[in-house]
Amino acid sequence: MAKLIVVCGATGQVGGSVAHRMLKEGWRVRAITRNVNGDAAKALAKQGAELTTADFDDEASLTKAFEGANVIFALTSQFWEHLMTLGQQGAGEKEYAQLLTIARVANQTPSLEHFVLHTLASGEKLAGPEYVCPHWDYKDKAADEIKRSMPDLAAKTTFLWIGWFVSNMWTLLRPMEVPGTYGGHIWLVPGAASTPMYMTDVATNVGVFVHHLLAKPHLSLPAKYVSVHTDILPYGEALKAWSAVSGKRAEYIEISDEVCEGLMGVFGKELASQLRMNEKAGGDWGRPYGKDFVTGEELGIPASELLNLRQSLEANKEKL
Template sequence: MMTSEKRLLVIIGITGNQGGSVASRFLSDPSYRIRGLTRNPSSPTALALASKGIEIVAADLDDVSTLIPAFRGANLIFSVTNYWEPFFRPDCRVKAVELGVSCRKYAYEAEVRQGQNIADAVAATIDSLDENGLIASTLSHARRCSRGRFDELYHFDAKADVFPGYVEEKYPRLAKKMSCVQTGFFMSSYRLAPSAYFRKIEDGSFLMSFPCSSDAPIPHLAVNADVGPFVYAVSKLPPGKHYLAAGTICNWIEYLGIWSEITGVKTSYKEISLQELIEYTTDKEFGREIGDMYLYSSEPGYDGGDKTLLKVEDIRKLGVECPMTSLEEWMREEDWSMVLNQ
């Protein structure tokens, strides 16, 4: 009895949070074989993935000639780009100074370039792609959604300018085979700005300080656990849709209420100015970038005010399973000792 050939899933950045989560979910589906792209196939993470039967391929997002053969024959491609890698790299900071641009703008240009390279390479293998053959991790377009108010929220627009912008403009046929998944706030993000999330004050309680309205609804995502299941669910649906991946949507007061119940400590929220957040942040450029994100989350909203985005409940209504981790579930599993013992 003949068996059908396995479908080929290609995952960009397979050693990262999102790519690794997608690999973990699709590994449990025997109808797929997986090819993972990474700059360093000999890294411990890459070798561990290879030991699970994943084909690991060396590829450079800055070199489209390495991507075209890596994508060849793919039925499904998961795309993700990383603004923060060039943002934090010391050599990129030096190059930004040499070019006379901020490290924020430099990282934007680097991410856009890599995203366009991905799109160009995917377009070269479009005939092998499934009807819903490109699933791209992205964010809302801050400049457009805010009508120009936020024209330097670079880690949002670097993604949205390509997925869907560049693809729709240059490759309309590919755009018809693409789904875009906007990711919510990573639940682990507090580790990047702990003093803004949880600062212990004189009375022993903890203060959260953001330039964001306390009642703004924020989507929260357990990135390592849930990107994979969400992308897997989207892959079962028709193409051309836009999604918001989140396990819980709540405001910051509700967030603190959950955290306080779990940790047993008192909390409060203070809305501060962008400049105050920058002063609290060791890396001022990082403070400005995330500060704009919090302001944008107040108005028009983290999702750009787009009410048409499909969420997990919409996917389930279509009859597709999509297990997600709630914020409370994630918080109960997290080790908060470093925060509580500050």
């Protein structure tokens, strides 16, 4: 009988990538959503996923949703939902609490063989205490707490980092057209163009990574950190690639943290804290994690299965 993977966030970008790939691999996929009547949920059901309703804040609903799971793929997306109302620390604490709620329930799931949890590196560990970036640090803090207080679960856990989403370039961080420039665009960024960034096409690559790490569990257990990325490039190179693929002229403009916050409010403050941390950290995000940091090459993932930055932009050309 096919193994069962329960996927949190299955109707979103990250979880959707996992759910779609594992369905293709012939697994039983149980997709968690708060709205089984939504379009993304219906599309998953059509492809063979079982739908279940659960909320990350409700342990009883998660216990039911995780029942019988061989694998649980989990994430939280609460940070951005709560940032405007709770501020950076408050949203971080909320996300931390949710990560631990999910982990506690996973820890009490007797059938569980492998727990894959989306976290990120710690800005503090990478760049120092003045570079804490709440939507990264609280995720890593949750990973540390799982290792400290739930050793049985940690033994079955892979922490999955997901690089900067290429889809940001046609969604929330898209370059803006400047009126009166005959099609010129600007990208306002609170960080240097030389800032190294790990990049990935989420829709394809997250599912590919999860499929491969589940096939060779000894490479990412216990409690290793796997980074889903194809390119490590200066941030300014992403704009050059966007420009080359879209055929639109674009200029990179570094703005101060204060200007970014003035333009985007607390969202801009968080964005600046990430970019400044990445700028200071340099191009080796795995350094503080030593041998526990695992790359796609170490997992034996063929580059031919992944979409790199350029391929991802080409595949989404009409959205640029």
